[in-house]
Amino acid sequence: MGNVIQVLKPYFRVDEVLEEIRQCLEKGWTGIGFKTVDFEKQWSEYTGFAHSHFVNSATAGLHLAVKLLKKKHGWLNGDEIITPSLTFVSTNHAILYEGLTPRFCEVDKTLCLDPQAVRAAIGENTRAIMYVGLGGNAAHYRAMRGLADEFGLMLILDAAHMAGTRWLNSGEHVGLDADCTIFSFQAVKNCPSSDSGMICFRDEDLDREVRLQSWLGIDKSTYDRYTETTYKWRYDVTDLGYKYNGNAITAAIGLVSLKYLDEDNARRRQMAQKYEELLKNCADVTVIRHDPKISSSRHLIQILVEGRDQLMDWLATQGIYCGVHYIPNHRYGVYNKGTSELPVTDHVADRLISLPLHLWLSDDDVEHVASSVEAFFSRSGK
Numbered sequence: 001m002g003n004v005i006q007v008l009k010p011y012f013r014v015d016e017v018l019e020e021i022r023q024c025l026e027k028g029w030t031g032i033g034f035k036t037v038d039f040e041k042q043w044s045e046y047t048g049f050a051h052s053h054f055v056n057s058a059t060a061g062l063h064l065a066v067k068l069l070k071k072k073h074g075w076l077n078g079d080e081i082i083t084p085s086l087t088f089v090s091t092n093h094a095i096l097y098e099g100l101t102p103r104f105c106e107v108d109k110t111l112c113l114d115p116q117a118v119r120a121a122i123g124e125n126t127r128a129i130m131y132v133g134l135g136g137n138a139a140h141y142r143a144m145r146g147l148a149d150e151f152g153l154m155l156i157l158d159a160a161h162m163a164g165t166r167w168l169n170s171g172e173h174v175g176l177d178a179d180c181t182i183f184s185f186q187a188v189k190n191c192p193s194s195d196s197g198m199i200c201f202r203d204e205d206l207d208r209e210v211r212l213q214s215w216l217g218i219d220k221s222t223y224d225r226y227t228e229t230t231y232k233w234r235y236d237v238t239d240l241g242y243k244y245n246g247n248a249i250t251a252a253i254g255l256v257s258l259k260y261l262d263e264d265n266a267r268r269r270q271m272a273q274k275y276e277e278l279l280k281n282c283a284d285v286t287v288i289r290h291d292p293k294i295s296s297s298r299h300l301i302q303i304l305v306e307g308r309d310q311l312m313d314w315l316a317t318q319g320i321y322c323g324v325h326y327i328p329n330h331r332y333g334v335y336n337k338g339t340s341e342l343p344v345t346d347h348v349a350d351r352l353i354s355l356p357l358h359l360w361l362s363d364d365d366v367e368h369v370a371s372s373v374e375a376f377f378s379r380s381g382k
């Protein structure tokens with residue numbers, strides 16, 4: 001394809017990544033252990049999470065978060081987790097995998113869960129709140145922690161978009177006080193590794209257990225056995241676990257992304273701010289603002305417009321490819337298609353666009369996208 005602008009595109013420091021991968025290949029170690037241990041350690045040092053466990057995706061992490069919290073707290077099938085519909089399906093699949101019920105709740109103009117709607121949705125079967133920091137935002141996160149404390153609920157943070165999102169006043173990473181926080185390092189995320197994730201439990205016992213569950217229920221990893229001198233071959237399988245572990249190659253890629261994460265997020269914020277300034281006088285466009293109390297990872301810049309599909313089609317003719325994050329999950333067959341009582345979610349979902357935001361873009365590209373959006377509306381005579 002010619003000179004097109006994609007909505008998301010990962011940026012890799014290729015030589016540094018290849019050097020990290022070379023170490024795995026030369027050592028003859030590409031599986032669990034070695035770089036995965038290093039990544040877990042460096043992630044904990046960077047974020048301040050006491051426990052970080054590297055898994056093959058945030059989807060796997062979300063599943064294990066729900067599974068282990070269910071087991072520990074004795075939740076029953078059919079118990080509810082309050083969650084947004086406006087998210088990637090992994091968030092809510094994790095709830096269904098464990099026989100629990102996603103209780104879809106409204107977002108507000110921040111596209112994050114609306115605290116008033118959450119309060120109203122809490123009932124006797126509610127066990128947890130699943131908060132999604134859409135695009136790196138943390139709007140109402142503290143209100144969610146407060147509601148979880150008030151009603152004795154668990155707080156799970158789907159931080160798939162939030163690698164590096166911090167509170168401005170303290171510099172602390174958002175989510176340290178959640179019961180479980182899950183990050184994604186999938187291909188187009190802001191800390192890309194090709195495909196992997198990190199699960200950070202607050203509870204040390206659950207951290208121990210998640211290591212077992214993500215490794216088929218085997219009580220010793222291959223790496224532990226490799227580094228042992230005797231009885232290398234002997235282990236027990238205590239649980240029916242999953243093969244959800246991350247591997248050394250994806251960790252090697254992630255380690256390089258982590259090194260540049262703050263720098264990359266700063267560039268993302270700069271581009272997002274530029275979009276905000278350029279579009280502020282365009283009456284047809286509402287830019288979704290992130291919580292001013294945070295320094296956002298700025299995984300996404302999202303706008304709301306009337307005539308969303310026409311705008312996207314026209315931008316595509318100009319070589320500008322935008323995205324939609326997301327189609328609300330309640331519209332999918334597996335989530336009871338058509339039973340929506342989420343007027344705000346439905347309203348925003350039909351108007352939502354993610355503009356291109358990634359490290360391949362120059363300031364001129366951002367100006368070109370913003371002026372193309374404006375040009376569409378002046379062309380259509382609005």
Ligand SMILES: Cc1ncc(COP(=O)(O)O)c(C=O)c1O
Pocket residue numbers: 056057058059060087088090091132158160161183184185186196197
């Ligand atoms: C909000 C959200 N949660 C979870 C996930 C799942 O992440 P992964 O692809 O690492 O499984 C994604 C990925 O797109 C996401 O956007």
